[in-house]
Amino acid sequence: MSEPITALDLPAQELSEATRKYFAICEEKLGMVPNVLQAYTFDEEKLRAFTGMYNDLMLGDSGLSKLEREMIAVVVSSVNKCYYCLTAHGAAVRQLSGDPLLGEQLVMNFRSAALDDRQRAMLEFAEKVTEQPAKLDEADRQRLRDVGFGDRDIWDISATAAFFNMTNRVSSAIDMRPNTEYASQYR
Numbered sequence: 001m002s003e004p005i006t007a008l009d010l011p012a013q014e015l016s017e018a019t020r021k022y023f024a025i026c027e028e029k030l031g032m033v034p035n036v037l038q039a040y041t042f043d044e045e046k047l048r049a050f051t052g053m054y055n056d057l058m059l060g061d062s063g064l065s066k067l068e069r070e071m072i073a074v075v076v077s078s079v080n081k082c083y084y085c086l087t088a089h090g091a092a093v094r095q096l097s098g099d100p101l102l103g104e105q106l107v108m109n110f111r112s113a114a115l116d117d118r119q120r121a122m123l124e125f126a127e128k129v130t131e132q133p134a135k136l137d138e139a140d141r142q143r144l145r146d147v148g149f150g151d152r153d154i155w156d157i158s159a160t161a162a163f164f165n166m167t168n169r170v171s172s173a174i175d176m177r178p179n180t181e182y183a184s185q186y187r
Contacts, residue, residue, distance in 0.1 A: 005035040007175035010042035019044060022051070032179050034088065036167075039176055057160050063153040064122075064160070067096040071119065072126045072160045074106040079130045082168035087178035118147045122157055129161040 015023070026033045040047035058069050070092040077085035086107050094103035105113035110123045121143050128136055144154050170176075 003177065005177050006039050010039075012038070012041035013044060015041060015044060019047065032181050035177060035179050036084065036088070036171070039174070053163060057156070057163050062156045063150060064156050065096075067093065068119070068122060069156075069160050070096055071106055071110075071123060072157060073164045074103070075110050075123045075126050076130050076161050076164040077168055078107055078110070079127055080165065080168035080172070082164075082171050084171040084176045084178045085164060085168055087183060091183075118149070121147045122149070125154075125157055126161040129158060130165055 023033045023037070026037065037047065037051065040050055058066070058073075062069070064072075070089050073085060073089040074093055077089060090103045090107050093106055094100045097103070102113055106123075110120075110127075115123070125136075125140055125144055128140060141154055144157065145151075149157070
């Protein structure tokens with residue numbers, strides 16, 4: 001018997017052919033279907049909304065690289081102490097950067113990492129979005145502009161940080177468990 005992926009008893013519903021194909025692609029590319037996706041199988045409409053927003057933010061057109069977006073996910077998840085997201089997105093940072101140390105540093109304390117000014121400003125902004133969103137002001141946005149981010153990039157940093165604040169809270173509230181495969185990936 002496998003371990004439950006959340007603390008809730010929400011039985012999976014019959015999935016559409018499109019979702020079954022999506023899960024098959026996950027299995028082929030990742031070697032697994034991420035538990036975050038499996039957790040949503042009780043309501044396929046919610047699953048589609050989650051994957052649509054995730055795919056747009058993390059894989060869509062942006063002035064931010066995939067690594068930068070994953071770095072934001074890890075830093076926000078570190079502030080929120082989200083076990084699922086730290087495990088899953090920490091693995092993604094290790095993969096995309098080719099640097100296992102960077103993934104661990106971002107999980108524990110991004111200030112310990114050798115970051116350039118652009119990355120540091122981006123992560124400090126994401127941290128403030130997480131800890132003190134009402135205190136964000138034009139000086140915070142200007143700091144991002146000063147290191148080369150445009151207004152569209154600032155939108156993407158903000159939206160990515162906000163999305164992971166939401167998912168961290170859901171993951172923590174339902175005790176979502178990461179796939180064990182993440183723990184040993186890209187080390």
